[in-house]
Amino acid sequence: MxxxxxxxxxxxxxxxxxxxxxxxxxxxxxxxxxxxxxxxxxxPSHGVMTAVVDHLRLEERYGGYEAAAVARERTEDVYAAAAELIGARAHEIALFDSASTGLRVIVDALRPGKGERIVASSTTYVSHAMHLMTVAREHEAELVVAPVDAQRQVDLAALDALLADGRPTIVTVSHIPTSSGLVEPAERIGEIARRHGATYVLDATQSVGHLTVDVDAIGCDALVTTGRKFLRGPRGTGFGYVRQSLLERLTPTAPDVRGAEWVSRSGWELNLTARRFESWESAVAARLGLGVGLREALERxxxxxxxxxxxxxxxxxxxxxxxxxxxxxxxxxxxxxxxxxxxxxxxxxxxxxxxxxxxxxxxxxxxxxxxxxxxxxxxxxxxxxxxxxxxxxxxxxxxxxxxxxxxxxxxxx
CATH class of the missing domain: 3.90.1150.10 (Aspartate Aminotransferase, domain 1)
Structure with a gap:
């Protein structure tokens, strides 16, 4: 051989x-x-699986809410570890059950509407692409597939020219696609988006745990990734990042008791952190496994x-x-x-x-x-x-x- x-x-x-x-x-x-x-x-590593199984055994013995209370400190560390890995702050992190969920929640919260524009990389994953097409169709926003250069990356000059008209725009890019080993020039896209005031959302599903990802260096306003891929976490886990300056302007389309407090007959107050985008129900055991995967990625x-x-x-x-x-x-x-x-x-x-x-x-x-x-x-x-x-x-x-x-x-x- x-x-x-x-x-x-x-x-x-x-x-x-x-x-x-x-x-x-x-x-x-x-x-x-x-x-x-x-x-x-x-x-997944043995450490990841041990964290999951040990917590499930705790739920078996004491019940889900009681086990979650015991694990609260370790659950909080998941936010800290995710933030450390991508150069963010813990309050800018939200936990999701998948990257697709995170992207959907964040794009919906941006509320693109009539006359606004969404520019998506040609490498956009099917679930995100179909959601963007649905949003564009139902809310009369314009959806543009970003032009590509000879390497099939986002054509930076064409993107710069496209955004120069100043229209409100969401730029959404898949850092590494599901369909090839291509790496998009995420940092240079960030420079262009900032120059023209566009909101930049990065799908880092294939890059976190694989490449060095720093949200400040990239310049993205939001980022979403999954746990099960290069982070080696359990299925059904993921996290998102929303920059503080964007977080202050976004409200979820479907507030949940996890991220908001119902304070009067017709009023509620949102959590001040990115947790406003989360749902109450979650697999605590899986999140603890994700935390181990994140810490192992930092250790490497x-x-x-x-x-x-x-x-x-x-x-x-x-x-x-x-x-x-x-x-x-x-x-x-x-x-x-x-x-x-x-x-x-x-x-x-x-x-x-x-x-x-x-x-x-x-x-x-x-x-x-x-x-x-x-x-x-x-x-x-x-x-x-x-x-x-x-x-x-x-x-x-x-x-x-x-x-x-x-x-x-x-x-x-």
Missing amino acids: DSIEAAPATALGARTEIDVAAERARTVGAGLSHHFNAAGSAL SPQTTQRWLRARGRQLRSALADVPGVTIADPGEASSAIVTFVVDGVECRTVVERLAARNVRVVSVPATHGQWDLGARSLPSVVRASVHVYNDDDDLDALVEGVRAVVAGRVSG
Whole structure:
């Protein structure tokens, strides 16, 4: 079997800074399959799962409200850890059950209306895109898909020219899409949005826990991410950030007892923090697991993790590109740990099935999950492999050899 040659430490940057053996030791699933689906739902650590199960046992013994009271201090630390990870303040953080929920709540609170404009990146995820289309249709706002440059990133010059007319605008960008390893120029988009007074919402679903994300450096007014992907938290978790200056102007369209107090027959007062966007009911156990995932991400260091994952992404992308019959589908100079590809003459879902038979876990992303991106590129689907800190060289070898076997099976068939 042709092994992927390990790059020297100087080329990989943080290669020696991530203790992959230690990450694998605290990740039960790392020893059960070659898992390349961090961009879908990563393998959680033992610490994450212990936090979840221990709290569920507490609920079993004492009841949900009583267990929540016992865990209040640790629950509060989830806000602090999320804020620390992205350079925000704890009162600017809201917890959600998913990134899609967070994006929907924040966009609805912005209340785009007739004559206003929403500019969305071509890499917008299906759920967010359909919500934006619904908002535009029902409230007579204009929805514009941002022009792209030769690398299929947001065309910065075109965006600058578009916003120059001064119309009230929401700019919403997917930092890294579900459909490729592309990384949008988030900071430069932020500069343009600030210059023209646009409100900037960043979908950081695939970037928090993957790249270094600093809300002040990026200049976004709001950010939303999920827990289950590169943060390695449980499903059903996520968080949002709303900058203080925006928070003061936003009210939720459906106030909840969690974020507001009913003070008179026809009046209520909102929580002064971003928790005004939350709902009372939540999975406390899952949130505690998210807190552990956040603290582990901080322990690894976002900068170290970014260097490591980008290097592994380059390594995998290069190895797959060398396989005859394989075409890398990532546009431009993709620089993330997400790698997309197609195998000539083999449907993507078939590639996924044949790799699964070899205990290699990847997914197929259809154009229905990204019509403004995959549809625009006439790609019906792509195979997506996403690396995390628990993937070792044996994993990468298994994936590449599996793809070679898929190609060989196509030829022999």
